[in-house]
Amino acid sequence: MTKQNHKYSMPKYLREESYEVYRFTGKYPVIRIDDLLFLKERANNSERKRARICLHESNHCALQEMVIALCKGTYVPPHKHEHKVESFTVLEGKARLIIFDISGTIISQLELSPNACKFCRIPKNQFHTLVIISDIFVVLETTQGPFSNDGTENAEFAPTDISLGLKYLNNIILN
Numbered sequence: 001m002t003k004q005n006h007k008y009s010m011p012k013y014l015r016e017e018s019y020e021v022y023r024f025t026g027k028y029p030v031i032r033i034d035d036l037l038f039l040k041e042r043a044n045n046s047e048r049k050r051a052r053i054c055l056h057e058s059n060h061c062a063l064q065e066m067v068i069a070l071c072k073g074t075y076v077p078p079h080k081h082e083h084k085v086e087s088f089t090v091l092e093g094k095a096r097l098i099i100f101d102i103s104g105t106i107i108s109q110l111e112l113s114p115n116a117c118k119f120c121r122i123p124k125n126q127f128h129t130l131v132i133i134s135d136i137f138v139v140l141e142t143t144q145g146p147f148s149n150d151g152t153e154n155a156e157f158a159p160t161d162i163s164l165g166l167k168y169l170n171n172i173i174l175n
Contacts, residue, residue, distance in 0.1 A: 104157030
């Protein structure tokens, strides 16, 4: 965990659950510009180059909404959610969404950005990953709850190691 002096302090209506995960504690969740600045700073300083603000009250809620900041150089291993649909609404930056079949063949690639595709929905049981193109990518992710990693499966065709995974994804983008 990388902790440094921070320019942006944690808003009083957020609770830190880990250095990368914060939860909104008020009755009416909102995201302000200062919240995004705080979140992007935390993502940039985190070991995995990402951070999130959960807008749902707990991991048990039926609807899970998170504002997530991902920095260039973070590795999101190709994975699927056996029982969950997830959607992304782009707030800032640019990323490439890559959809794979079960063997690792690319089915589709889509640029996500405010000027291209601002919204997408990924069906359950579909292998996918994000490759961050801009320095920072901020997205609202919405999925079904309750939260559990039980139905999430990393793809066997892709590396789990961060440096090998980034090389693997960069090779996909260049070809």
